[in-house]
Amino acid sequence: MPPSPDHHIAVLVLDAVLAMEVGMPFQIFTGHGDLGYTLTLCSERPGPVPTTGGYPVVAQAGLEALDDADTVLVPAFRPHDREVSDDVLDAVRRAHARGARVVSICAGAFLLAQAGLLDGRRATTHWLHTAELARRFPRVDVDPDVLFVDEGSIVTSAGVAAGIDLCLHLLRTDRGAAVANRVARDIVAPPHRDGGQAQYIARPLETGRDAGRPGSLAATRAWALDRLEEPLTVTDLARHACTSERTFARTFVAETGTTPLRWLVNARVDRARELLETRDWGLDRIAAATGLGTATNLRLHLRRTVGVSPSEYRRTFARS
DSSP states (O other): OOOOSOEEEEEEOOTTBOHHHHHHHHHHHHSSSOOSEEEEEEOSSSEEEEBTTSSEEEESBOGGGGGGOSEEEEOOBSSTTSOOOHHHHHHHHHHHHTTOEEEEOGGGHHHHHHTTTTTTSEEOOOTTTHHHHHHHOTTSEEOSSOSEEEOSSEEEEOSTTHHHHHHHHHHHHHHOHHHHHHHHHHTTOOSSOSSOGGGGOOOOSOOSSSTTSTTOOHHHHHHHHTTTTSOOOHHHHHHHHTSOHHHHHHHHHHHHSSOHHHHHHHHHHHHHHHHHHHOOOOHHHHHHHHTOOSHHHHHHHHHHHHSSOHHHHHHHHOOO
């Protein structure tokens, strides 16, 4: 027998809500037979709510829907950094205080952070906004690499499509793996994705912000990027910059926020990612071309940096 519909999810939407994220929970929790959920679309007040898709959705209820919700789910909205009204924040706080699970998709985490619900907790959001979330809310332990973070009564997810991973995780938690796997097959999604959102992050190594500034090491970094296949050392880099190793290392950290050796590893991994996406080379050839040395080193550093193996990365991102 299917479970009785005894779990109420209030999907809280604000103006300019991301259209795709509104539909996700309804599709996953109510689109596959009786899974034991009822969902209510709510906002500050009932009625039409504009979406980023150029069309409105109609909120069935106001904030009173949060008063008896077992789960409050907040999709992202734009601009994500706007101040949310006290009425909304108070309603979310009250729901959490009485024991409701509070969940955000993508930049919906900024609403939870404004409400103070992320203080002292791990959380995540879209990789474009993780640094901003950490800066604006320093009491939040922001994890930029994962698809979602489950802190029990608070669950946050990475950007957009990671909301599917989050909803399947909630379904797995509430109803078990068999139900979650069946729904995943129905929506043509993996029950569990390998790796986190680190594999999707585009990390430009050169921003140009220091180029032309006296004493800048931008030219040395550009020189190194052209020679990643060579066995570069800090001595080599300092010699190119015409400075001592000690001064070079101090200036490098000040300009980039990381050490020269860590920067080199990241640069080599990024180049390896590019080759995995665009070439059909074997791993040994890619490792040699990027200065990582061996296929074993390539596997180690790619797994450590983006959370997946070279073969998994290539399956996801290789151009046809």
